[in-house]
Amino acid sequence: MEDKREKLKSFFYKIKECQECELHEGRTRFVFGSGNAAAELMFVGEAPGKNEDLQGLPFVGRAGKILDDLLGSIGMNRKEVFIANVLKCRPPDNRDPKIDEINTCKEYLFEQINTIDPLVICTLGKYSTQLILDTSHGITGLRGKVFHRDGRTILPINHPAAVLYNPSRIEILQKDFLRIKDILGSGNKAEPAPVETHEDEENDSEKDNKDDDSRQLGLF
Numbered sequence: 001m002e003d004k005r006e007k008l009k010s011f012f013y014k015i016k017e018c019q020e021c022e023l024h025e026g027r028t029r030f031v032f033g034s035g036n037a038a039a040e041l042m043f044v045g046e047a048p049g050k051n052e053d054l055q056g057l058p059f060v061g062r063a064g065k066i067l068d069d070l071l072g073s074i075g076m077n078r079k080e081v082f083i084a085n086v087l088k089c090r091p092p093d094n095r096d097p098k099i100d101e102i103n104t105c106k107e108y109l110f111e112q113i114n115t116i117d118p119l120v121i122c123t124l125g126k127y128s129t130q131l132i133l134d135t136s137h138g139i140t141g142l143r144g145k146v147f148h149r150d151g152r153t154i155l156p157i158n159h160p161a162a163v164l165y166n167p168s169r170i171e172i173l174q175k176d177f178l179r180i181k182d183i184l185g186s187g188n189k190a191e192p193a194p195v196e197t198h199e200d201e202e203n204d205s206e207k208d209n210k211d212d213d214s215r216q217l218g219l220f
């Protein structure tokens with residue numbers, strides 16, 4: 001557990017200034033992902049949106065609230081899972097990710113998955129599903145089906161933001177979260193990691209940067 005957390009931290013510091021694709025030009029904050037470094041359940045979304053870009057955290061705002069509620073509905077919370085995206089920087093105006101951006105950024109996600117080594121990956125929407133399953137099929141035909149890759153269970157489900165445009169989708173998501181609970185099995189959850197604090201004396205600029213980092217790292 002400690003080893004995984006330290007590995008993720010090192011990886012975060014290694015890639016947080018990434019400029020490998022043009023998306024770095026418009027980002028406010030790099031969004032690494034957050035949660036439990038030893039999580040058995042990992043969620044993979046598409047890319048940071050406006051709020052995620054501003055806060056440097058994944059799934060905040062209204063879609064994040066839906067995800068929190070869905071986790072709560074199966075007796076779980078964010079400290080027990082790890083949440084990441086295919087892209088770590090926000091596409092302008094929340095446009096769809098481009099193939100070359102995904103191909104450039106995907107190794108970061110794969111490294112996170114290798115380190116965390118979750119039993120179950122729940123892909124949220126089209127882009128993460130197609131990447132993790134290495135398929136060009138759409139989410140509609142894949143949603144709710146269970147796949148196995150590299151010893152892990154993959155469950156594609158709709159992106160929680162879909163509920164914002166079509167409220168009736170919540171029922172499908174609730175059903176899929178019950179499926180997640182079944183797959184994980186009762187009492188088969190990762191322990192929450194302790195939150196770390198930084199108490200070194202720093203100048204304001206350094207402290208602001210460290211504060212940003214701490215917020216991203218706080219749940220590892």
Ligand code: SF4
Pocket residue numbers: 018019020021022023024087088089101104105
């Ligand atoms: S989206 Fe990924 S590859 Fe592009 S700049 Fe951000 S971290 Fe780097």
